[in-house]
Amino acid sequence: MDRVSQNTSASLRESGAVKRLLLGSVAGLTVVAGAQAADLPVKKAAPVEYVRVCSAYGAGFFYIPGTDTCLRVGGRARFEATYVQPLIRGDTTGYRGLGRLNLDARTQTGYGTLRAFVRFELASRTGGFLKSGTQERIANAFAATGVDTAARVQQYVNVDKAFIQFAGLTAGRAASFFDFYAHDFEIIGVSLGSDTYSTNLLAYTATFGEGFSATISMEDPNLRRTPVFGGGSTGFTGSQAVSANFAPVLVTNAAGVPVSVTAADVIQRSRMPDFVGALRYDAAWGSAQLSAAVHEINAGNTSTLVGLTAAQTALLPATANPAARPANAYGWAVQGGLKLNLPFIAAGDALYLQGAYGEGAQTYTGYSAHNGSYTLTGSPAPGLFNTYYADAVVDPVTGQLSLSTSWTVVASYLHYWTPQWRSAFYGSYGEMSYNKAARFNSALFGVNGLPSPTTAAGVAALAISPVLRDTNQIVAGASLIWSPVKDLDIGVEGLYARSAVSSGRVINPNKASSATLASAGAAGGPSLAAVLATPTVVSQDTFQVRMRVQRDF
Template identity: 40%
Template sequence: MKLVKSLLLGSAAGFAVVAGAQAADLPIRKAEPVAVDYVRVCSAYGSSFFYIPGTETCLRVGGRVRAEYRYLEPFDRSDDTVGFRARGRLNVDVRTPTDYGTLRAYIRYEITRDTGSYNFPINGVAANSPDVAQAFVQFGGLTAGRISSFFSNADIATQHFGTLRFDDTPDLPTLAYTFSFGGGFSASVALEDNISRRNTGLPVGLLGTTFGLPTNVVFPGFNFPFASYVPAGDTAPDFVANIKYVGTWGNAQLSGAVHQIRDLGIPPTLTAAGAIVPGTGRLFNDAEYGWAISPSVQINLPFFAAGDYFWVVGTYAQGAPNYAGFTGSNIGFGGDITTIGLTDATINAFTGNLEKTDVWSIAANFTHFWAPTLYSSIFGSYANVQFGGGSSTVLTAPTFPTFSGLTVGFTDFNEIRIGGNTIWSPVAGLNLGIEVMYTRVDFDNRVPAVVSGALGTVVRPAGTSDLDVWEGRLRVQRDF
């Protein structure tokens, strides 16, 4: 047995020697080096950019997650008081240096899910909406695509959660060019989407309902001589321009816009036989042009505390209330307390004229830093809305004895909004905030009709021509 083991071991050793000798005779082939292209940081455009490997193009991927909880003072038991919001945002920023300046492409995608007190239309936006909020190309001074309006001052640092009445950087399609003059001065001209700025609300009728016909609404023995204009096809974009200065002390901007109002026309009232009832309607299919102007300024206040600032924005608009921050065709205040039709213009059925809506507003904000990671803001806005002649009617007896004294149609009003919030940022990119806001609407001593909902019809008693509502929000937001 020992002899067998010795023979086997000897044979194995012999094979190993022979194999090693043969291997030594073979040429040795070295492994080729593997090229490794490491990701490089791109610091030319700010933090978080990196070079796309193999190119001189810089890329940044970012986004936001927002959770928000809202209390809204109800009008009656049918209203939701509590609301929940979840919003996600993803954005991609791509920039390449060229001989003509930076070539940039940007995409921002947002998805919002709302319930409860959020779940009625706010500013004309659907409650649950995926949205390509921005998608644009910039090349030198050229901007093309969907981006914040050039009427807005994008350099103002807004901190409020709720709505204030000024043009708070809405996103819309545009084609613009910006001229840079050096020393902080620039000017921009833009052609922007007219339809995104259009307000065509229906007048408020009996008990808060809206009339569903774009014409004179006839009840037995009474004719309501008002109607919102009915928009015809869009034939001209809005023309927007601004002049801006950005310096170490803050920034200032003067903006202007021209807005087309093109009416389809209203048919006359017809008898049962199809004949025109004399004096009940006049065909009108013409175009008018509204306009808006807005100065704004933000001033840094480092002598109070590092980071403190104050800003104020004023707006006057004629035939273009959207530019003053009224971005929905029907504006609701607190659940279904009331709905006010907002329109660029009304038809005066007695004259056949297109009567433009006048709006002026002023909004302001002061932000103070208690510490580098803790700050508070107080803010507010005041707005005055005046509709054209013949835009509303006060019901009288004996035609409407039950509703005598109520105002129906487009009702002039003043609105004040005031609020404050505190935001804590314990770590970079995380904001924890709480906000309270009060809104009051005064209908210039006119008495609106109001619908209460499931519990039956409620008409506000005489002398109560104002409405007010409180709301509060809690926000948790992570930016990356």
């Protein structure tokens, strides 16, 4: 063994001895420390509180740790694609992605269940059809501004639900108690009928046993408003001449003789809530509901006097008695609905039947559901004649609000072919009409493009103008949905809609300009022969197909 090897061996022996000495010392110290620690008090760790299942309110609830409140977290993810004809802004397709989050908190109290429910919805819509003007008008969505994305891309942000329920009281943002069917079986959700799924309300529900209940609800009027018909008139200047916020009203002298015309501001103010009442019965065979609503319609003050033309004066009554401003009017609506469970056909089968009638309360009858609410006019697609939805018209001669009337009926049937395959079939019909005298008086002052009936050409043009015409609609559709696993839906739905005038004909916007009609009663306007040669239509149709992939949890 060389010197290097000997040194290495000696070093290893010395190192091993040192290690044994150190280990022995550590062991001794450990025993002493353990003996001393045994004499000290032991502080116990706080117990771990595990999440517990709450079975009192159904599946999915758990106790919030440290409380007696049960919480369920749920939501939804959805994809949709749509094809539509005729073209909308030149587009045939549209897409939407939607996310939903639900929070449902419940606590048992001496007065019953205390519940708070919150739902948030976020969506991205693209394409000419899936962009929703209705949602923009009520501040649920905002639109893109790019050259290629304006009117084609839209973000949707909504506090869909946020309400408290306690001892019969419901307070917050919830679905209107007026509604019944509310498009329950539809993918697209556009059959004619009321469906205000998010409104602000304060309601009380009393139950009488055996399935009977009665509700009185004070609801936000802003989400039930359709604009009062306006649009300025000939003779006004500046913004009042063209703005939809003004309508003409006659001014009379002491003898009641019309001497001039003034502008009435028709923007409605929030003054009185809507009042809704509902009687409901629920049983194993289904449900039945009768509901009613009262809805205030109001207008602002008048301003800006304008003299009458000789032609207008010639068609006015000898005397008139208009108010300084249009007095408040009160629209109303009633609705009856019936749901029948049909398990003898197939498990899960059900049939809805519903009908509604209203005056000055168009959103309660849901006549605008297909074409878009919260606007004066709606059309299934550009190039089709506009359907008018005004709740009221300011009659310039009487100075009062003249209410429109509307009614709708809908039937919807859900059928399960197998537990995994189901279909919905629905059809709806509705009509809307206006006071013909109020329409003629509005035309006399050229309101909102109405042809003035002061010449033969003007009379002929008024006969084919779509403005404030009585109309009817048919909306029908069917779907096929596959649910391969629980809470997953993959489906497709087809829709047919027909808009028509109830009598006569209207100008065909694909072949003629409405500006031609508007100037027919004016000097230098089109001749009677030209107006009579204007292309017209009675009705126009649209078709739509939408598919959906949806997961609820």
